[in-house]
Amino acid sequence: MTGRDSGRKAPALERLLLAPYTAWASLFILVPLAFIAYYAFTDNNFNFTLDNVLKFFTATSQVTNEAGQTQEVFTYLLIFWRSLKLAIISTIICLLIGYPMAYIMARASSRVQKTMVTLIMIPMWMNFLIRTYAWMTILQDTGIFNGLLDMIGLGPVHIIGTEAAVVIGMVYDYLPHMVIPIYSVMAKMDNRLLEAAQDLGCNNAQVLRRVVWPLSLPGVFSGINMVLIPSISTFYISQKLGNGKFFLIGDAIEGQYIANNLHFAAAIAFIMMIILLVGMAFMRKLAGRHVQGGV
Amino acid sequence: MxxxxxxxxxxxxxxxxxxxxxxxxxxxxxxxxxxxxxxxxxxxxxxxxxxxxxxxxxxxxxxxxxxxxxxxxxxxxxVNTVFQRYALFPHLNVYDNIAFGLRIAKMPEEEIRERVTEMLQMINLTGYEKSPITKLSGGEQQRVAIARALVNHxxxxxxxxxxxxxxxxxxxxxxxxxxxxxxxxxxxxxxxxxxxxxxxxxxxxxxxxxxxxxxxxxxxxxxxxEPKNAFVADFIGESNILDGIMLEDKKVRFSGHTFDCVDGGFGRKEPVDVVVRPEDVDIVPREKGMLKGTITSVTFMGVHYEIIVDINGFKWMIQTTDFAPEGAEIGLYIEPDAIHIMKKSEYSGLYGDYSLDIDPEALDFDEEEDQDGAESEQAE
Structure with missing residues (x-):
């Protein structure tokens, strides 16, 4: 209720308090975005051109498929498709692992909850490169993973340098991004709603399907966003765990940047950003339809 | 049975x-x-x-x-339950909330429609089928919660x-x-x-x-x-609760006066708790009173006045429609059937004196029992 009085004279003060954030946001978000757009639509002499954008859609190259035949493919569309595919697979796996995990966490005692949240966060405090290198050693043909498989008699499996290795790396990195939003929605869920469902005849599975799942959808959608988007644009994981064989869109941007093709790098980034924004808007609409009224 | x-x-x-x-x-x-x-x-x-x-x-x-x-x-x-603060499903509309239990029971949709419609009529919310729960007022949500439970018969x-x-x-x-x-x-x-x-x-x-x-x-x-002990007498309505001694059947002594009453079956000279409801006490001129005291406060309550009277240090509460001013010296008159006698209990002496107008129970902020209740109250 105190907010009512202070609310009236707030605007001036509010603007003053917001100023640093506004400055920060413009300097480090809006200005760089403007630069990306500017670079994307100019050539090396900064004259307007659509070439960079068109190149993304039209550039072709020769690849050799498994049968040894050479094929002409759209280079960047293929890379984009591969990024999207791996990102979707990773997101689905994150959801399959993360949802039950979040549910178990939210049902646990508050002490267990705190411990589990901390355990999930700890890997995120470690540098991304170190984590990726760790997975390289683990997944090597002679690594810990194969050692374990050997011990239980499943023999060594060649995994490093395959798409599976890339997916494992991405799932490991982005799983917390799936668990945390779902967990926070579930933790806030009114326990009485679950009891009401039981009261009305639901067994545990029905409570989960009819009440918990629909009410947790906002968390699920934000988890999907938070895993899908960074994993589409991921790079490095693919280079290290995929032995460089699975060139992803993030790698393409990095490559162009290193090769000093700033304008084309900007064009790829720009196109990807547009695609992601459209995707996110679509997701939000989908989420909005499912969670009318919210929790 | x-x-x-x-x-x-x-x-x-x-x-x-x-x-x-x-x-x-x-x-x-x-x-x-x-x-x-x-x-x-x-x-x-x-x-x-x-x-x-x-x-x-x-x-x-x-x-x-x-x-x-x-x-x-x-x-x-x-058994079905109407929960504290209703616990209606926010992702379902009024109709689907009420139909929830019947759908779990796999009742044919046609029959569900019949039953839900009947319920909506009973709770006066016909026409609200498609309304989202969050758009309803507290009273309407309350009625939906009752319907959601009762529809399952x-x-x-x-x-x-x-x-x-x-x-x-x-x-x-x-x-x-x-x-x-x-x-x-x-x-x-x-x-x-x-x-x-x-x-x-x-x-x-x-x-x-x-x-x-x-x-x-x-x-x-x-x-x-007929409250059984001082706790019940105090918790249900207002009560003056006094220490008394049962002299014999239908004779009780408290506040320095012997009263006729209608209760019996206690031992001779047994100490008891005496309950007199505030609305059963009549204010009379001092000389006609069984008890004599001074008015220490008068509060206007709308229908009646709430008057606190000091009688030998014990503060009585009296509810009366007749005004009497603060400081007045008055007498109290109590009919025999207005006096209720209770056995002594662990609650004796804790309640029924209006000296401090503080309910000892109100000071007991112990809410551990209603785990959920306590949580939700904090959340508000």
């Missing part, structure tokens, strides 16, 4: 080292409106949750029509402080409506509240609980007119 629909036998429940229910024995008759009444932390919500199956007692048994259902999960009991409806979130006027209206609904559908209602007025107006039977123990079971008039 068919009349005893629900029976709780020797129920004991403990959270950590706090005893919430102690050797509770209670039965609920078919088609009865029973209210569990008591201050927060008294065990009333836990009792209700044990009947609903959401808690299991540490020891003791729950019988339903004579069958042991202590370990039967909630979804297999013929339960044998017993459990209601956990269902009216506590409503404002006074709406609450009174819902009290009448609930009572009418109970009589129309003809099933057993077990109602939990801390509001004594609510309990008196709606119930057939009131169960007064405190600190996990039943203090008294009886009809509203019994509970009000």
């Amino acid at each position: 068919a009349e005893r629909l629900i029976q709780l036998q020797n129920i004991h429940k403990q959270y950590g080292d706090k005893t919430v229910l102690e050797n509770l024995n209670l039965y609920v008759k078919d088609k009865e409106f029973v209210t569990l009444l008591g201050p927060s932390g008294c065990g009333k919500t836990t009792t209700l949750r044990i009947i609903g199956g959401f808690e299991s007692p540490d020891s003791g048994t729950v019988l339903f029509e004579g069958n042991d259902i202590t370990d039967v999960p909630p979804h297999q009991r013929q 339960p044998r017993v409806l459990l209601l956990d402080e269902p009216l506590s979130a409503l404002d006074l006027k709406l609450r009174k209206e819902m009290q009448r409506e609930l009572k009418a609904i109970q009589q129309r559908v003809g099933i057993t209602f077990v109602f939990v509240t801390h509001d004594q007025e609510e309990a008196l107006t709606m119930s057939d039977t009131v169960v007064v609980l405190n600190k996990g123990r039943i203090q008294q079971i009886g009809s509203p008039t019994d509970i009000y007119n």
